[in-house]
Amino acid sequence: MGAMVFFRNQFANVVEWEEFREDMIFWKWGNREIKKGSKLIIRPGQDAIFVNNGKIEGIFEDDGEYSIDSEIIPFLSTLKGFKFGFNSGMRVEVLFVNTKEFTVRWGTQNPILIPTPQLPGGMPIRANGTFVFKVNDYVTLIDKIAGMKSSYLVEDVKIRITAVLDQLLMKWISREGKDMFNLQANAADIARGIREDLDMEMLDNGMTITDFRVMSFNYPQEIQDMITKTASHEMIGNLQKYQQVSMTDGIASGKVQGGGAASDMAGMMMGMNLANEMMKNMNGNQTDTGKKSPPDxxxxxxxxxxxxxxxxxxxxxxxxxxxxxxxxxxxx
Structure with a gap:
């Protein structure tokens, strides 16, 4: 009796995600024998998929600790009648899948040349943002990736995404970028189109893109300076008024002080402006009364x-x- 207990403990093992990493999408428990008395451990945020000869036998989603021979095998599709012998075990693969959504930062490695009439060679634009994805189809995942790999990382997905991202950015910027010098205003529409295309790309791997965002578009420094200057002029509206206000603020803040040419110029400008305003008010008052002056x-x-x-x-x-x-x- 003692010898049988000894051998049973020798054969017992634990099936669990042994090499868990936060950036790991799935990990495969190798093609090893599962003995009688073995336990399956599923941690929060994990699903365990039993695979036999490339076919899914069962999917277990609730976290916890389970006895394989009494709580797992009865639910396997074709192996539920399996009986452990003294020296025989069940040889299957168990794929552990990370069920959370992964958020990834992306950025263009090189400028993307967007065709535009203003620049014959194209507008060189960089962009950056984030995308979110998760596993949604275990059958496709096993068929396309897990059947050949023992693990899969977020970095693997990022490499696949960035390989097609430049083309998608060019496509959707050209389509939705109504104002090439203010792409940020159309960032939501551009991102929506890219997300739909990326989702179709990732469906082939059993994953889905749940969100895609463009945080910013970056122009060459010369173009950015021009955009900033144009925006400033539009915000000012009345350049003369802007100069007057700037000069007044300078005097009030002490940046323009007495004794210098700048102060003299400021005083002269303010005096002329006040005189002009007074003349306008006087003329306006005379016009408003509408009365003729009495004869001399x-x-x-x-x-x-x-x-x-x-x-x-x-x-x-x-x-x-x-x-x-x-x-x-x-x-x-």
Whole structure:
């Protein structure tokens, strides 16, 4: 009895993800014999797939510790009638799959030349962002990748993505980049198109792209300087007003101080501007009243007479009389 217990313990083993890494998409427990009394350990975020001769026998998704002969074999499709012998075991492969979503940063290695009428050779553009993917089809994954590899890393997926990303960026920037000098405004549409194309590419491997984002587009420094300058002018709108405000801010902040040519120029400009504003206000007030000024009331002669030349009551011309010949108003 003691000898049988000894041999049973010798044959017992544990089936688990032995080389787990956060950036590992799947790992294959090699083609080894599973003995009676063996246990399967599934950790959170993992699925265990039993494979026999390239065919999926069973998929186990709940994390925990299971007895293979009593809790696993009864659920295997073609091996559920398997009986362990004293020296015989079950030879299968167990594929452990990481079920989480992987977020990957990407960036163009070289500038992408986007055709544009403004630049005959094309606009050299770099871009960067992130994409998110996960495994969604175990059958395809085993058929296309796991059947030939013992493990698969996020870096392997990134290499595959970046191999086609330049072409997709060129395609969708040309299609959705309505303003070649402001691609960020159309970044969402460009990213949506790229995600759909990448998803079709990754479906062949049993994976899906759940998100794709373009964080920024980068232009050559000369183009970027031109874009910044143009944007500044558009924001300013009125260049003269911008100069006035800038000069006033400079004086208020102490950056433009008395005694120098800059200060004298600033004072002169402010004085001229104030004078212009005052003249505009005066002219505006006169225009707004709409009233005619009363006729000139110059003296009748240079001899000191105070009699007006025109009657202030009716406006009739006066020839030096003391009373208006028209209305009789007293003039002197």
């Amino acid at each position: 009331s110059a003296p009748a002669s240079s001899g000191g007479s105070t009699k007006p030349n025109f009657c202030p009551n009716c406006g009739s011309k006066n020839e030096g009389a003391n009373f208006c010949p028209n209305c009789g108003h007293k003039l002197g």
